Amino acid sequence: MNGDWLLRGRDGRLSVYLPTDDAVLCRAERAPGGTWTPVSKVGGEQKLRPSLAIGQGGDSYAHLVSWRPTTAGESGLVHSTHFRPRLAALDWNPIGHPDKKGPLTGMPAVAVDARGRAHVFVRNGGGGVSMVAQKEKGGWDPWRDLKGRDVQDELAAVTGESGRVELFAAVSGGVLHWRQEEPGAQPVLDEAIEAPVxxxxxxxxxxxxxxxxLFYTDESGDLCAWRPGAKPVALLPSAGPGPVSAVRCELDGYDCTLLAQRSASGRVAFAAYPTEQESAGAWWAESGPSLPSDAGVSLAVDEDDRVVAATSSPSTGRLLLTRRKDEPGLALEAWREV
Structure with missing residues (x-):
């Protein structure tokens, strides 16, 4: 998966999205903080490749993108919108291929601008990045080549507080950054840095x-933070081999960034620090049971402004959840299976 897969919907309910070999599944709270629905299939009966990218706009609608098989040896991208966790998502809608046709080229990434338009990014067959975006009144613009080369598979797309879309991509020995100079414009390559990502x-x-x-792990094993226009900062040693999940939240009256990662021991490790103040330092604290190597972790904030963490493992099918307790610090409730 690429993107946050634990989301808070417009009605305050939490939902999770779980890809399988040929579908995307969803579960949701029946009421905020309540019990959870059984698994349901997203987007109808369309068969999918095992891939999923997720983005969420300011309207809290979830935008889902996956690959589907087309002809022999070829694939195409499809998109679905999920307006509310307890409603059925729209059927999968074909949005094409970055090279017009061909095999799967990489894991897509999705960001949603201030007007609710999804922007889908994916590595193309030439090793650069291509993008397709929704039109404001329906339909999709043509595919656009954003250039770049030797781009690694997973991209990181994000919408800034300005509502403008940005994209980060790792390349051999560095990171590329694209951003919209104004809302609705095509993102342009804005900056490149050398970094052993x-x-x-x-x-x-x-x-x-x-x-x-941007958070990333460098070749020495440090978790680094980079804001375009500045230099990367090594924040703390990475807790484990995979990516982190992050969320901004209020802790004891301070605007903090909370990080979570499956640690080398298999448990979930958490670290928090004042947002954009990496010099304050951060330390990992592990929580919960040991998880399989394929387990992922995702973070959200519920309608009561409490941090929620979820883990999911494709090999076991187990979904575990914890919430911050209503007390100072980052004390968490016991993990429970839902």
Whole structure:
């Protein structure tokens, strides 16, 4: 998966999206903080490739993108919108291929601008990045080549507090950054830095009115934070091999960024620090049971402004959840299966 898969909907209910070998499944709270629905299939009976990218707009609608098989040896991208967790999502709608046709080229990424338009990014057959965006009154613009080369598979797309869409991509020995210069414009390559980035570890978060922060693990094993226009900062040693999940939340009256990652021991590790103040330092604290190696973690804030963390493992099918307790610090409730 690419993107946050634990989301709070417009009605305050939490939902999760779980890809399988040929479908995307969804579960949702029946009421905020309540019990959860059984698994349901997203987008009808369309068969999918095992891939899923998720983005959410300011209207809280979820935008889902996956690959589907087309002809022998070829695939195409499809998109669905899920307006509310307890409603059925729209059927999968074909949105094409970055090279017009061909095989699967990489994991897509999705960001949703201030007007609710999904922007879908994916590596193309030439090793660069291509994008397709929704029109404001329905339909999709033509595919656009954003250039770049030797782009690694997973991209990190994010919408800043300004409502403008940004994209980060790892390349050999560095990171590329695209951004919209104005709402609705085609993102342009804005900056490139040299950085020894481990593939598959990018995560982007809007951290202020002016900035987004990219988190990644470097080849030495440090978790780094980078805001375009500045230099990357090593925040703390990575807890484990995969990407982090991050969310902004209020902790004891402070605007903080909370990070979560499956640790090398298999448990979920958490670290928090004042947003954009990496110099304050951060430390991991592990929580919950040991999880399988394929388990992922995602973070959200519920309608009571409490942090929620979820883990899901494709090999076991188990969905585990915890919430912050109503007390100072980052004390969490016991993990429970839902």
């Amino acid at each position: 481990r593939a598959g570890t990018l995560y982007a978060l809007a951290t202020s009115a002016e900035s987004t922060t």
